[in-house]
Amino acid sequence: MNAIATSSLAKLPVDGTKTRRRRKDARPSELTSAALDLFVEKGFSATRLDDVAARAGVSKGTLYLYFDSKEALFKAVIEEGIVPTLAAAEQRVAGYSGSAVDLLRHLLFGWWQEIGATRLAGVTKLIVSESRNFPEVAQYYHDKVIVRGRALLRYALQRGVESGEFRPLDVETAIDVIIAPLLMLVIWRFSLCFCGRETDPAIYLETHFNLLVHGLSSAGRDGLGGAL
Amino acid sequence: MNAIATSSLAKLPVDGTKTRRRRKDARPSELTSAALDLFVEKGFSATRLDDVAARAGVSKGTLYLYFDSKEALFKAVIEEGIVPTLAAAEQRVAGYSGSAVDLLRHLLFGWWQEIGATRLAGVTKLIVSESRNFPEVAQYYHDKVIVRGRALLRYALQRGVESGEFRPLDVETAIDVIIAPLLMLVIWRFSLCFCGRETDPAIYLETHFNLLVHGLSSAGRDGLGGAL
Amino acid sequence: MNAIATSSLAKLPVDGTKTRRRRKDARPSELTSAALDLFVEKGFSATRLDDVAARAGVSKGTLYLYFDSKEALFKAVIEEGIVPTLAAAEQRVAGYSGSAVDLLRHLLFGWWQEIGATRLAGVTKLIVSESRNFPEVAQYYHDKVIVRGRALLRYALQRGVESGEFRPLDVETAIDVIIAPLLMLVIWRFSLCFCGRETDPAIYLETHFNLLVHGLSSAGRDGLGGAL
Amino acid sequence: MNAIATSSLAKLPVDGTKTRRRRKDARPSELTSAALDLFVEKGFSATRLDDVAARAGVSKGTLYLYFDSKEALFKAVIEEGIVPTLAAAEQRVAGYSGSAVDLLRHLLFGWWQEIGATRLAGVTKLIVSESRNFPEVAQYYHDKVIVRGRALLRYALQRGVESGEFRPLDVETAIDVIIAPLLMLVIWRFSLCFCGRETDPAIYLETHFNLLVHGLSSAGRDGLGGAL
DNA sequence: AATGAATGAGCCTTCATTCAT
DNA sequence: GATGAATGAAGGCTCATTCAT
Numbered sequence: 011m012n013a014i015a016t017s018s019l020a021k022l023p024v025d026g027t028k029t030r031r032r033r034k035d036a037r038p039s040e041l042t043s044a045a046l047d048l049f050v051e052k053g054f055s056a057t058r059l060d061d062v063a064a065r066a067g068v069s070k071g072t073l074y075l076y077f078d079s080k081e082a083l084f085k086a087v088i089e090e091g092i093v094p095t096l097a098a099a100e101q102r103v104a105g106y107s108g109s110a111v112d113l114l115r116h117l118l119f120g121w122w123q124e125i126g127a128t129r130l131a132g133v134t135k136l137i138v139s140e141s142r143n144f145p146e147v148a149q150y151y152h153d154k155v156i157v158r159g160r161a162l163l164r165y166a167l168q169r170g171v172e173s174g175e176f177r178p179l180d181v182e183t184a185i186d187v188i189i190a191p192l193l194m195l196v197i198w199r200f201s202l203c204f205c206g207r208e209t210d211p212a213i214y215l216e217t218h219f220n221l222l223v224h225g226l227s228s229a230g231r232d233g234l235g236g237a238l
Numbered sequence: 239m240n241a242i243a244t245s246s247l248a249k250l251p252v253d254g255t256k257t258r259r260r261r262k263d264a265r266p267s268e269l270t271s272a273a274l275d276l277f278v279e280k281g282f283s284a285t286r287l288d289d290v291a292a293r294a295g296v297s298k299g300t301l302y303l304y305f306d307s308k309e310a311l312f313k314a315v316i317e318e319g320i321v322p323t324l325a326a327a328e329q330r331v332a333g334y335s336g337s338a339v340d341l342l343r344h345l346l347f348g349w350w351q352e353i354g355a356t357r358l359a360g361v362t363k364l365i366v367s368e369s370r371n372f373p374e375v376a377q378y379y380h381d382k383v384i385v386r387g388r389a390l391l392r393y394a395l396q397r398g399v400e401s402g403e404f405r406p407l408d409v410e411t412a413i414d415v416i417i418a419p420l421l422m423l424v425i426w427r428f429s430l431c432f433c434g435r436e437t438d439p440a441i442y443l444e445t446h447f448n449l450l451v452h453g454l455s456s457a458g459r460d461g462l463g464g465a466l
Numbered sequence: 467m468n469a470i471a472t473s474s475l476a477k478l479p480v481d482g483t484k485t486r487r488r489r490k491d492a493r494p495s496e497l498t499s500a501a502l503d504l505f506v507e508k509g510f511s512a513t514r515l516d517d518v519a520a521r522a523g524v525s526k527g528t529l530y531l532y533f534d535s536k537e538a539l540f541k542a543v544i545e546e547g548i549v550p551t552l553a554a555a556e557q558r559v560a561g562y563s564g565s566a567v568d569l570l571r572h573l574l575f576g577w578w579q580e581i582g583a584t585r586l587a588g589v590t591k592l593i594v595s596e597s598r599n600f601p602e603v604a605q606y607y608h609d610k611v612i613v614r615g616r617a618l619l620r621y622a623l624q625r626g627v628e629s630g631e632f633r634p635l636d637v638e639t640a641i642d643v644i645i646a647p648l649l650m651l652v653i654w655r656f657s658l659c660f661c662g663r664e665t666d667p668a669i670y671l672e673t674h675f676n677l678l679v680h681g682l683s684s685a686g687r688d689g690l691g692g693a694l
Numbered sequence: 695m696n697a698i699a700t701s702s703l704a705k706l707p708v709d710g711t712k713t714r715r716r717r718k719d720a721r722p723s724e725l726t727s728a729a730l731d732l733f734v735e736k737g738f739s740a741t742r743l744d745d746v747a748a749r750a751g752v753s754k755g756t757l758y759l760y761f762d763s764k765e766a767l768f769k770a771v772i773e774e775g776i777v778p779t780l781a782a783a784e785q786r787v788a789g790y791s792g793s794a795v796d797l798l799r800h801l802l803f804g805w806w807q808e809i810g811a812t813r814l815a816g817v818t819k820l821i822v823s824e825s826r827n828f829p830e831v832a833q834y835y836h837d838k839v840i841v842r843g844r845a846l847l848r849y850a851l852q853r854g855v856e857s858g859e860f861r862p863l864d865v866e867t868a869i870d871v872i873i874a875p876l877l878m879l880v881i882w883r884f885s886l887c888f889c890g891r892e893t894d895p896a897i898y899l900e901t902h903f904n905l906l907v908h909g910l911s912s913a914g915r916d917g918l919g920g921a922l
Numbered sequence: 923a924a925t926g927a928a929t930g931a932g933c934c935t936t937c938a939t940t941c942a943t
Numbered sequence: 944g945a946t947g948a949a950t951g952a953a954g955g956c957t958c959a960t961t962c963a964t
Contacts, residue, residue: 034948051370055283058933069950071936080934138429139367142279148430156430183445186437190422197421201366202376202384209414217411225449265923287959297925299961308959490927507826511739514954525929527957536955594885595823598735604886612886639901642893646878653877657822658832658840665870673867681905721944743938753946755940764938 038076040066042087043129050132050200054084054140081144084136088147091133092155095124103162110170111223117162118192118219122211126195134193135200160185170226177228184226191218266304268294270315271357278360278428282312282368312368313375319361320383323352331390338398339451345390346420346447350439354423362421363428388413398454405456412454419446494532496522498543499585506588506656510540510596537600540592544603547589548611551580559618566626567679573618574648574675578667582651590649591656616641626682633684640682647674722760724750726771727813734816734884738768738824768824769831775817776839779808787846794854795907801846802876802903806895810879818877819884844869854910861912868910875902 044065048057059080063070077083099120106113125131141148163185170176195211272293276285287308291298305311327348334341353359369376391413398404423439500521504513515536519526533539555576562569581587597604619641626632651667728749732741743764747754761767783804790797809815825832847869854860879895 037948053281053283053367053371055281056371059935060933070934071950071952072948074935075948135366138363138425139281141429143281143284183437183441186442187419187445187449191415191418193425194418194421197366197425201369209411213411214414217415221415221449221453286957298959299925299927300923302960303923493927509737509739509823509827511737512827515956516954526955527929527931528927530956531927591822594819594881595737597885599737599740639893639897642898643875643901643905647871647874649881650874650877653822653881657825665867669867670870673871677871677905677909742936754938755946755948756944758939759944 037066037068037072038086039090041068041073041076041083042090045083046087046091046129046132046136049084049087049140050135054080054136054143059083084140084144085147085150088133088136088151089154091130092125092151095130096155096158099124099162100158103165110166110173110175113166113169114163114222115219117166118188118215121192122195122215126192127211131196132200134196138193138197160189163188167226174228176226179226188222265294265296265300266314267318269296269301269304270311270318273311274315274319274357274360274364277312277315277368278363282308282364282371287311309372312364312372313378316361316364316375316379317382319358320353320379323358324383324386327352327390328386331393338394338401338403341394341397342391342450343447345394346416346443349420350423350443354420355439359424360428362424366421366425387417391416395454402456404454407454416450493522493524493528494542495546497524497529497532498539498546501539502543502547502585502588502592505540505543505596506591510536510592510599515539540596540600541603541606544589544592544607545610547586548581548607551586552611552614555580555618556614559621566622566629566631569622569625570619570678571675573622574644574671577648578651578671582648583667587652588656590652594649594653616645619644623682630684632682635682644678721750721752721756722770723774725752725757725760726767726774729767730771730775730813730816730820733768733771733820733824738764738820738827743767765828768820768828769834772817772820772831772835773838775814776809776835779814780839780842783808783846784842787849794850794857794859797850797853798847798906799903801850802872802899805876806879806899810876811895815880816884818880822877822881843873847872851910858912860910863910872906875899 041062045057045062048062048065051057059073060070062083063073073083077086099117102120103113103117106116108116125134137148137151141151164181167176167179167181167184171178171181191214195209195214198209199211269290273285273290276290276293279285287301288298290311291301301311305314327345330348331341331345334344336344353362365376365379369379392409395404395407395409395412399406399409419442423437423442426437497518501513501518504518504521507513515529516526518539519529529539533542555573558576559569559573562572564572581590593604593607597607620637623632623635623637623640627634627637647670651665651670654665725746729741729746732746732749735741743757744754746767747757757767761770783801786804787797787801790800792800809818821832821835825835848865851860851863851865851868855862855865875898879893879898882893
């Protein structure tokens with residue numbers, strides 16, 4: 011389910027039934043999971059560690075058996091929340107053999123299924139809200155998530171251009187245009203949910219994808235393609 | 239000196255009001271201006287009123303002469319930061335006589351000039367970050383900003399449809415698609431500035447507008463327009 | 467009464483009656499005074515700042531208006547407790563014109579009256595108990611108190627030797643022998659009070675002084691004097 | 695390995711007791727030995743049981759197999775640290791047949807060799823620093839150490855007076871004068887080591903002893919003897 | 923109106939103590 | 944006997960809020 015628990019469990023004897031040990035291995039993810047919820051809901055500063063502990067079903071002191079400080083917990087939330095999924099995505103992309111359009115669709119809707127629609131999307135909102143207070147974490151997120159995420163899209167776009175599926179285009183700006191509506195979906199989910207009308211993510215995403223495909227297609231006409 | 243203070247001062251009579259009087263009238267704006275900066279930079283919880291007062295050049299106690307509480311200050315920041323500009327935009331739109339496309343361009347680039355590129359855009363980041371903690375403020379922002387902002391766009395789109403400039407379309411989804419990249423620009427400015435590459439807002443906005451015009455145009459072909 | 471309050475009051479307007487201002491000036495010494503009592507009684511670690519504040523008649527938060535941390539309070543206790551008295555002693559010694567024996571008596575019994583028998587002696591116990599945890603403070607105490615205190619005694623001894631009152635002697639060891647029983651008096655007062663029999667300080671000091679005078683006297687015989 | 699453990703191990707049967715058994719028996723001494731070091735270095739309150747356990751090479755929980763509480767550990771440190779040595783001294787004194795002067799020398803330098811110069815002297819510093827927080831321990835120390843220690847000195851002095859070696863004197867004050875410089879040596883070692891100049895204990899002790907012998911001697915002249 | 927000293931509730935963090943394994 | 948995960952009470956420190964001046 012998560013990287014830490016998995017790797018630790020791997021070291022256990024085959025039976026792996028010791029309740030105490032399994033508890034200890036599971037604790038960090040239980041705690042980061044609880045923390046993610048509350049950080050997203052209230053923000054980092056406004057989240058009390060009492061509440062994190064209570065939500066994870068442990069005492070306040072237990073937090074400090076696994077994390078040195080509130081800030082360390084925050085970093086662990088970011089780290090554990092995103093990296094594994096991205097790594098998985100990279101592996102899948104590396105072995106992909108279909109068309110660039112299909113790969114693009116795969117990336118977009120895969121992101122939605124594995125991140126956008128799940129609790130993990132909260133990490134994105136966290137970064138948006140708190141990165142100013144945690145430049146170190148922002149740098150980490152940039153290096154581990156943004157750079158790698160953009161690389162995935164870049165790979166798909168360049169592959170499409172080389173195969174002739176897509177027309178020549180400004181790849182980096184195209185990446186911006188692709189990502190922006192995805193981030194907005196997340197922000198709507200977590201922040202503006204009470205602020206605007208209910209937007210159906212499926213319709214929104216499909217619209218976005220259609221726009222992209224038409225805009226990028228080498229079969230498209232000049233009006234749109236030139237804009238990119 | 240700053241946008242908020244300036245707009246307030248603009249309401250003052252032209253002749254020489256006593257310095258003392260001007261000082262007194264300017265105080266609230268000076269305070270909300272300082273608060274906006276810090277709320278955007280650190281978040282609501284992590285901002286100390288000492289710092290707000292210090293930045294505004296007054297003592298901490300003075301804050302309470304103008305605002306009942308930290309939360310009241312937050313509400314005032316939102317209120318003062320956005321409403322005046324929106325009201326001005328509404329007046330301009332009401333008296334607008336050009337084409338719908340021009341009106342749309344006017345709205346987009348006007349927003350960028352008067353809000354997106356200024357400190358006021360920080361309010362948007364504030365709402366994104368803090369609305370969960372302030373449902374009342376979120377409701378206020380929804381009623382006073384989102385509803386009215388969407389109404390402006392809706393007016394432009396409907397006018398275009400009626401005049402035949404735009405094809406018939408799903409207006410509400412179109413509004414979503416128009417707004418999302420604008421919000422992303424602001425978020426990049428305030429939150430992900432260290433996270434991603436430097437995106438040139440002018441190019442980005444122009445690209446966005448071109449996409450829209452082509453997508454909405456009744457002269458366009460079915461592929462794209464249908465997607466909307 | 468204490469250095470800080472005095473210097474601050476000097477800056478006040480002549481009437482000097484503002485209750486608020488006088489309070490603020492007096493606060494630091496009220497706080498260090500309360501802290502001295504409790505640090506001596508319970509030790510640094512075992513002293514709670516709540517108790518210090520309560521003893522000074524203020525709230526816990528008030529402490530932090532004057533001292534950045536518990537450790538800063540500790541340093542202030544040492545600083546304020548000893549330095550002024552030593553400075554006063556140095557001035558008196560500098561202007562002393564009597565015999566070396568009288569000067570020595572003056573120093574010993576003066577120390578007892580102004581420090582040994584007062585609350586200030588608690589500072590000595592503090593240093594004994596806590597210097598390991600505060601090497602910085604120990605260094606400060608060494609530089610500001612021990613070095614200067616030994617210098618006073620050294621001056622008296624050398625003056626006696628030069629005048630022929632005292633025989634030639636190992637001055638530094640003599641200083642050790644002079645100081646040790648003084649420190650023990652303080653330690654008995656603050657730490658071993660319940661541990662041993664009641665020792666009358668006056669008799670003890672007089673005995674100590676007689677020993678010294680006979681031991682140091684150039685009129686004394688070799689057996690004892692040579693030992694020093 | 696260390697004084698405390700050694701003395702305990704000394705009670706073990708000569709033959710090869712099982713390692714496990716020896717371990718079990720040695721545990722309490724290993725723990726009190728580790729605790730003594732840390733209590734002396736940091737003070738009782740500032741010493742963490744984690745550190746005591748770590749220094750003794752056991753887990754924190756193990757401490758509670760041997761001591762009911764931190765305070766019980768403290769008492770055991772005092773108890774184990776001093777009593778055995780004093781008992782041994784009493785036995786040697788009881789069987790002593792030499793002169794009173796030799797007995798006095800034996801007591802002073804014996805104390806230095808077996809306590810003053812060893813880790814056990816730390817107990818003295820502990821009492822000085824912590825007795826206010828542990829009146830019960832202070833009482834214990836008084837009854838078991840001070841009373842018995844003074845009795846040893848009293849015995850030697852009275853024996854000297856009776857034998858004519860020493861002149862008639864105020865025995866209790868003489869005991870004070872004898873003890874004070876010894877305690878100061880310990881305090882210099884543990885607390886003021888960084889505060890003052892390096893005093894050579896051997897020279898200091900010899901000086902002290904010479905002073906005493908001359909001062910106490912019935913062959914001495916009135917000046918000094920009368921002072922005592 | 924403006925100040926800033928004072929307050930005290932609340933939070934992060936530590937650590938002596940317990941107990942299931 | 945030994946472990947170390949878990950606990951929770953307590954303490955240092957912060958900061959929104961009040962109020963006498």
